[in-house]
Amino acid sequence: MKPIFAFAGLLILSLFSSLPAFAATAEGLNLQEPPALLEQVQSGELPPIAERVPSAPFVDQLLSSSDTLEPGRYGGSIRLLMGKAKDIRQLVVYGYARLVAFNENVELQADLLESFEVKQQREFTFHLRPGHRWSDGAPFTAEDFRYFWEEMAMNEELSPFGPPASMLVDGEVPKFEVLDPLTVRYTWSNPNPEFLLALAGASPLFIYRPSHYLKQFHVNYAEPYKLAELVANANIKKKNWTGLHQRMDHQYPFDNPELPTLQPWIPTTEMPSEHFIFKRNPYYHRVDAKGHQLPYLDEIVIDIASSKLIPAKTGAGEADLQGRYLEMSNYTFLREGTARNPYDVRLWSTSRGSRVALYPNLNTNDDTWRPLIRDVRFRRALSLAINRHEINQVIYFGLALEGADTLIPESPLYREEYRKAWAGFDLKQANALLDELGLTERDDRGIRILPDGRPMEIIIQSAGESTEETDILELIHDSWMDIGVKLHVKPTEREIFRNRVFAGDALMSVWPGIENGLATADMSPAEFAPTSQQQLCWPKWGKHYETDQESPPDMEEPQRLLALYKEWRHADSIEQKRAAWDEILSIRADQVYSIGTVTQVKQPIVVNKALRNVPDTALWNWEPNAFFGRFRPERFWLDVDNSITSAEVQ
Structure with missing residues (x-):
């Protein structure tokens, strides 16, 4: 193999x-x-x-x-x-x-x-398999694609925010055509290199639906009295046809x-x-x-x-x-x-950029912490004060790869300097960077004092789902104390955890590193630029991008990352895509928007002895x-x- x-x-x-x-x-x-x-x-x-x-x-x-x-x-x-x-x-x-x-x-x-x-990455023609059927035996045809596009994605009641983001190119929806009962086509004016990737994703973009089943819940197809009865009897919060349709879909x-x-x-x-x-x-x-x-x-x-x-x-x-x-x-x-x-x-082996990473929140609401977190010297100091070798030896038996949150060596885009950037254990340099920021006063515990007089105690938001994460944070706590920074962990349910980060109530959070450490030039660099609210280092900028692409970040480097991502989307050649990727990875390594620990951690997989393949x-x-x-x-x-x-x- x-x-x-x-x-x-x-x-x-x-x-x-x-x-x-x-x-x-x-x-x-x-x-x-x-x-x-x-x-x-x-x-x-x-x-x-x-x-x-x-x-x-x-x-x-x-x-x-x-x-x-x-x-x-x-x-x-x-x-x-x-x-x-x-x-x-x-x-x-x-x-x-x-x-x-x-x-x-x-x-x-x-x-x-x-x-x-x-x-040209603009026109996508899909041919279905003749005789292919849904699990209930109904034919799988172009009508199932038409139904999704016309009756769901373009229906303002079912999709008030419009079609899925991966079906928009610079705000433009595709031209959708049914060429015959087994052939559909999507066409954009500009390239959409993320379309096929979205269809192949672990949580895929579903651009088709079992129309024969869902039509009974759609106002344009169902008998009004039958639909009203279904809505009345359904266990749904939103008591209307859209709530019912969404629940059944x-x-x-x-x-x-x-x-x-x-x-x-x-x-x-x-x-x-x-x-x-x-x-x-x-x-x-x-x-x-x-x-x-x-x-x-x-x-x-x-x-x-x-x-x-x-x-x-x-x-x-x-x-x-x-x-x-x-x-x-x-x-x-x-x-x-x-x-x-x-x-x-x-x-x-796991292939995320880092098994556990810290995410300073550049969009935090705290007026004292925000300019500090946005200063690259502060992020670099925190990264330099992490003893990754100790983490590797104590928790992973020395089997992991130490370094920053970036791609892993198996990726053709990998460079060793990205993984080493600001990832050595250097308490002297870390202390010097914090002194350079003017954070020279300390309390009787040795904790540095913020400009507003508060001790430099960072509360890290956690979903509290991993004992490994807890053990790593304990080790980081000890080494950060040596630079006058005290770490506290606040575990909460995942939804509460995310909402605090999204709202700007979190100073920092802990989560695994970049999702796809195996990226190639053809794969999307979206997670490296402020493109989604789910990105814990800049959730508000990500949300702005998702809802209003005319609102760029108010910092130079994140602006450049967003511009490079757009360059990648419109690239005509693999060379242009690689050039965009290389600059993106270089900026991310230098700016330390996420602080990595170790990667390529071994993952136990338990398999019944009788289970083959x-x-x-x-x-x-x-x-x-x-x-x-x-x-x-x-x-x-x-x-x-x-x-x-x-x-x-x-």
Whole structure:
């Protein structure tokens, strides 16, 4: 199998046309009926498999040609653990059925689509698979794209803020065309290089909907009296047709069992619950070369437990595939559990810019702190006063990569000077920078005094979801005391945490570093510039960009980052894109808008010994891998004949 970070040529071909997709006609395959569906087929509840898969299905040839994958056998159920009921949406992430998707070489490839063509990054033509059906058997056609665009995205009641941001280019919406029942086209005046990336995302841009299902909730299609009755009986806060439509259209939350889907497994459990069952999609569009319709697994079960208990439950053998909520600090305990339970512990690597990063809030409301945080000397001093080597040795057994919050070495854009910038442990230089800022007075504890007389005590907002984070902050607290800065941590629920940052009530926050440490020149640098409220170092500037692109940041370097991002969006060549990326990374490294610690931390992945086709080593990340998603869990299968029980292990 090729390296998972083989990026040569990534996306370049896709700017002009789709990469060759594995396709064949259903007639040329010896299609195999999953045993779990035989009874439904025999009773007439389901049509036979030849009528359920597209006439041109996606044929997964890798299952026969790869050195590390093997054709599987049908059947079985695996268990996953999640910390909250809403986390069942991870089945959309892991399922990873996308219009276009990243393949094993991290190249974009048609998936739900049969093919696509792109001209000048402006015109995108999508061809659907003939005979492709939703999970309830209804045809998947251009009408499902038209319905989303005309009846949802452009409907002021359903979308008061307009279409999704990734469908706007300099404020312009695309020209949408239905060319025939299986072909649609989107055209912009200027390039939209982020469109395909959004479609392939871990949380994808859904530009289609099961129109046959949702029309019953839409004012333009439903009988008024029936719609009024549905609204009256629905458990929704907003008692009108838009509230009902939005509630029933949970593509990503994945919590409406009635909503047709194209994912490999479909939800069957109503909310609220702590035990969710997902069953195979009888109309899934992928098959293996032997004609077996994927997925191999009949069922996925998700049990909800406290996130703090999930490592213990996993070590007790209560999960068959688990990565979420596990940390390197759990590794020894999980390894000990292999003596009692039939699972392996594999070590993947994380690829975020930093496992844990600090985000000084340049938009804080505090009039004393704000000019200080905006002064690069202050941010540099805090970064220089972090002993990353100590963090690596104490918490990660020396296995992590120390440095700033930037790309990792596997990225073709990586430069060692970016990772080293202001990331050495130098208390002398850190103290000198703070003295240079005029912060020379200290109280009897050695804490520096702010210009308004307050001690320099920084409250760091935290979502409080990680023991690793807590341990790292304790080490940072000790070294910051040596420069006269005292650290306090304030953990809150994630929503409260974010709202405090967004409102400017936070001085600083802690969160993982940049999302995609594996970026290439073709990938968007949006997260490096003030483009979103979700960016914890400048949430107000990000919100301005999202709502009013004419309101730039009032600092020179962030303005330049935003200009470079726009240059990247309008670039005509890969050289221009790379030039924009290089300057962006250089500015970010020099200005220290986020303070990194270590990266490439090992991620424990627990896998049932009978579960096949799960990679031994891989990258555990949101983008571009969608965690397990890019490795296609529909390929995973249970080797029941060779499985062992917990009793046999003991």
